[in-house]
Amino acid sequence: SMRFVQGKTVEQQDVQALLKIRDRLVKSRTALINEIRGLLQEYGLTMARGAKRFYEELPLILASEAV
Structure with missing residues (x-):
């Protein structure tokens, strides 16, 4: 039994990408x-x-x- 997941919108993907980039910059x-x-x-x-x-x-x- 396979579950189907609704795909993310382009805007959601953009926000997710920006958050990942910000996280890497902070680290x-x-x-x-x-x-x-x-x-x-x-x-x-x-x-x-x-x-x-x-x-x-x-x-x-x-x-x-x-110094």
């Missing part, structure tokens, strides 16, 4: 932020967690004499 951004934070920790520099705090603190760290 990639998080991985990059974590990698940079880890590298900075090796030099004794710590940063708060979270993307917003990262973008606030990174310019200050790069401008400091510690």
Whole structure:
């Protein structure tokens, strides 16, 4: 007994594709932020967690004499 499923509209497929792309971008951004934070920790520099705090603190760290 095979069940039939109604196909998705083009709009539904577009939204689903955009959500998947956004999810990948967020995961990639998080991985990059974590990698940079880890590298900075090796030099004794710590940063708060979270993307917003990262973008606030990174310019200050790069401008400091510690780098």
